[in-house]
Ligand SMILES: Nc1ncnc2c1ncn2[C@@H]1O[C@H](COP(=O)(O)OP(=O)(O)O)[C@@H](O)[C@H]1O
């Protein structure tokens with residue numbers, strides 16, 4: 001069953017001549033027990049979409065349904081107030097009250113709803129223990145680490161038992177190492193509690209790790225949506241392909257096309273790639289993920305020859321840059337299990353992994 005359905009949503013900031021279209025016909029579904037990541041570059045409309053679902057922004061047209069309830073319908077001029085939508089919200093800035101204890105922060109919303117104090121205490125205790133915060137109820141926010149504060153913000157959203165939680169870049173205030181731990185914690189929590197979540201992030205690695213489905217926004221429109229695997233392995237557009245991984249990108253001229261197989265001229269060498277997307281013309285952009293490039297010291301098929309420029313140590317492997325020099329030329333990058341000695345290498349670009357757009 002869909003816990004959240006958004007249909008053809010349009011939203012402008014400003015009115016009349018100064019109106020700025022932000023959401024341009026967005027449709028999506030969030031199924032029960034599913035995590036959907038709202039991914040996209042800065043300014044693409046992720047936060048705006050989340051806020052519209054929460055009832056904090058007014059769309060111009062379209063529909064929003066939470067479970068069975070219609071909460072927004074542009075045609076019928078129906079707009080349910082945010083506090084009646086019964087959603088759990090977690091913002092990037094945790095927005096904890098500094099002078100309230102952890103337990104009071106988490107229970108405050110229930111108190112406003114006039115729930116009895118013994119039931120509040122019980123609910124707060126339960127959610128704090130679910131989040132591994134059971135022993136911290138009497139502390140104040142400044143006595144917690146960033147990761148713990150972030151969990152308190154999540155506890156505060158979950159204490160209502162909302163059918164859907166909305167999270168806006170919940171991990172981006174944490175430093176890199178903590179963020180990875182928190183991501184695993186959050187994924188585990190969501191699965192364990194069977195929550196349905198819509199989470200905004202601009203980090204494609206985070207989106208893939210945490211979600212069942214990714215919705216990629218590009219300038220207020222959905223560029224592509226699907227499972228993390230399909231978004232990564234079978235992108236439909238250059239935008240999706242580039243956004244989802246670490247890539248080499250080259251421009252070329254098509255020599256021949258035979259079904260999906262496209263041969264093109266790359267700097268005087270003929271290579272073959274696979275057409276992706278619908279509009280492959282004469283001038284193409286080809287793209288290959290770094291991990292698909294094979295480095296060889298001997299001549300090999302579908303390969304370009306380039307001198308090694310530098311190798312960077314990544315811990316578990318080396319990232320090597322090859323180019324002929326010249327400031328404008330970005331060259332090719334590839335991973336190697338060990339540091340390479342200076343010299344020329346053949347960089348093989350497997351046909352099925354060299355995507356032509
Ligand atoms: N309150 C606002 N008034 C006017 N423009 C806004 C407002 N909030 C956001 N915007 C603009 O809307 C666009 C989308 O913003 P946002 O949804 O915050 O993007 P994202 O979360 O994907 O980075 C941006 O161009 C931003 O400048």
Ligand SMILES: [Mg+2]
Pocket residue numbers: 046047048200
């Ligand atoms: Mg945002």
